[in-house]
Amino acid sequence: MxxxxxxxxxxxxxxxxxxxxxxxxxxxxxxxxxxxxxxxxxxxxxxxxxxxxxxxxxxxxxxxxxxxxxxxxxxxxSSCFAARVKADWTLNGRRLRENAARLRPLYLNEIRTKNHLQDPTYLYLDSTGFLDRGWMSAKPLRKAIALKRSIQALSATSRYKNALTLALISEVVVEASNVKFGPELYCGPAKDNHEVFAGFLQRVETMASDLSTVAELxxxxxxxxxxxxxxxxxxxxxxxxxxxxxxxxxPPYPGEHDYTRNSRLELAFLEKVSDITSLRTIKKAMIRSHSKGIYVTDSDGDSVATNARVMSLVNEISQRADHKTHGFARYYPIVAKEYFGGVKKHLASIKPLLKTSGVCAYVVGDQSSYLGVHIPTAEIIRDLAYEVGFTDVTIDHFRDRWSTKTSKKMEEHILVLRPEKQPHAPHP
Ligand SMILES: C[S@@+](CC[C@H](N)C(=O)[O-])C[C@H]1O[C@@H](n2cnc3c(N)ncnc32)[C@H](O)[C@@H]1O
The missing domain is CATH 3.40.50.150 (Vaccinia Virus protein VP39)
Incomplete structure (x- = not known):
């Protein structure tokens, strides 16, 4: 330090x-x-x-x-990868620019080949149907994969290569692909072409300039x-x-969010997913927040089975789901229960890590993605925090958000949790 x-x-x-x-x-x-x-x-x-x-x-x-x-x-x-690059301020901005410039000849060679057709990123996106569904058009994809392979082949330390890769995946997600977020991912109009290398260089330039600024801190x-x-x-x-x-x-919200879908291009470009098994491993390590991420072995919900508020919410979603014919609705009550069970486990696990004078601030949002049932996320988490031994819990209103899905105003809160005070040491 x-x-x-x-x-x-x-x-x-x-x-x-x-x-x-x-x-x-x-x-x-x-x-x-x-x-x-x-x-x-x-x-x-x-x-x-x-x-x-x-x-x-x-x-x-x-x-x-x-x-x-x-x-x-x-x-x-993929989030860990990005966070690691963003937290590495020992990189030198000038060297980052130089490394990016050295990529040009490698890229020009690579783009002439058909190597992209055998590349793991291409194979994953193709075999899983993302290309057929229009996530990325052929030309920008070919260019982005050529650049990825050039970064891999560059003779530089992994820290610089990682920073260059982050610039590439940002360019892919924001500019070169057809995906949009609203806030869930969907496909916008197809971009038949995009100057991937030029956009990438601009991002590297921003990174290099920011690195010079923060180097003084x-x-x-x-x-x-x-x-x-x-x-x-x-x-x-x-x-x-x-x-x-x-x-x-x-933390994740109980709102039918699939954090691996929202970052699937990043995961594919980082070669962190190659098939259903590698994807499932990532999903299984997450708090349940999506009906496509529920597994038979899941048991987090057991820890909230006696919480009246969670169970009444689960029952309400269940009753509404009974009238639905689409397959995933029957998982909605399970997701809600598993979600709060996972959060409770987390709270129990984090409490001993805090100073007695310490504080936890969690930004959470109310939701109604499950058949319109209102989920007062902050209030339920407050109950769970008391159950695991936090003694001082407050809920501050942070802001309101408009949910386009349900056409309702949704509140977001900052939940402030403080652990139990230690008993005073006995006087000698
Ligand atoms: C709302 S996002 C956090 C965003 C972050 N504050 C930021 O500004 O980038 C929630 C994150 O929780 C992660 N997550 C979900 N379940 C998790 C778990 N069990 N352990 C660790 N991370 C998890 C997701 O991958 C996602 O990145």
Whole structure:
């Protein structure tokens, strides 16, 4: 860990999405919100903060800006990859640009071949039907795969190659592919062509310039772990930095979100998925939040079977599902129960990792994706937090969002949990 030193760049002055914008996941939260929470809880340089659902690293990057140490956990390898690149500020911007420039001849050679047809990214997207469904058109795909293969062949350290790969996957998702988010992924109009290499170079330029800006900051220690936060307390490299001053996170919402579908292009380009088995392994490590991610061996729901509120919600969804003929509706009550069971396990596992004076802030949203049944997410999680021993729980209204799916206003909250106070030591 580097000691904080005086710096000419004040972290609170870097507010224009520097580093965050290199790559953001669609269901990520705002860096400004994290910044406000760090202020509100008076988290200081040298403190340790944990984000057990770190996504693309919004909390971690904000901590790094301020010299606060941070640990992030996520079950999705593509999020971990992005967060790791975004948290590596020892990269030199000039060298990153030079490496990108050295790619050009490799790329020009590669694009002349038909290697892409045997490439793992192509084989996965083709065999799973994503190409037939129009996720990416033939020409941009060919160019993006040629660039990926050129980065793989480049003689450079893996840290630089990873940064270049992040620039590529951002360009693929945002510009070169046909996917759009609203907030779930869908296909927009087909882009028959796209200048992938030019767009990639622009992204590298932004990264290089941001790296020069943040190089003046003192930095801190940031670690990212691919893991399952339902048992976050059992992850060695998480436990070794306990006790934490704060947890700042946005867990999955119970809203029929499939975090692996939203990042499937990234997973394919990173070669983290090759078939149904590799995909299932990732899904199984996640809190259940989608009816296509429920398995016969699932049992998180058992831990909430005696919670009256969860069970009444599950029964209501069940009754509505009885009138539906489409197959997945029958899984909706199961997802809701498994979701809250997974969250409860997580809360029980994280509580011992906190300082007695520590605090957890979770950004959560109400939902009604399951046959219109209103799910008061924050209120239910508050009940579960009390059940696992948190003694001080408040719910702050954060904002309202309009759900296009249900045409209803949905509230988002910041749930603030504080652990039990330790009993006072007896006087001698
Ligand atoms: C709402 S997103 C977090 C976004 C993040 N705050 C950001 O700004 O990028 C929730 C994240 O939880 C992750 N996740 C779901 N289940 C998990 C589990 N059991 N353990 C760890 N991460 C999990 C998903 O992969 C997803 O990245």
């Amino acid at each position: 580097k000691a904080p030193v005086p710096t000419s760049v004040h972290p609170q002055k870097i507010l224009n999405g520097e580093v965050h914008n290199w790559y953001r996941i669609i269901l990520g939260y705002s860096d400004h919100l994290v910044s406000q929470l760090l202020d509100r809880f008076k988290i200081q340089p040298g403190d340790w903060v944990l984000d057990p659902f770190c996504g693309s690293g919004t909390t971690l990057v904000e901590c790094l800006k301020r010299g606060i140490n941070a640990v992030g956990v996520d079950a999705n390898p 003192p930095g801190s220690s940031v670690e990212i772990i691919e893991g399952d936060s339902r048992a976050v307390g059992t992850i060695k490299s998480v436990a070794q930095h306990a006790p934490y001053a704060a947890v700042i996170s946005s």
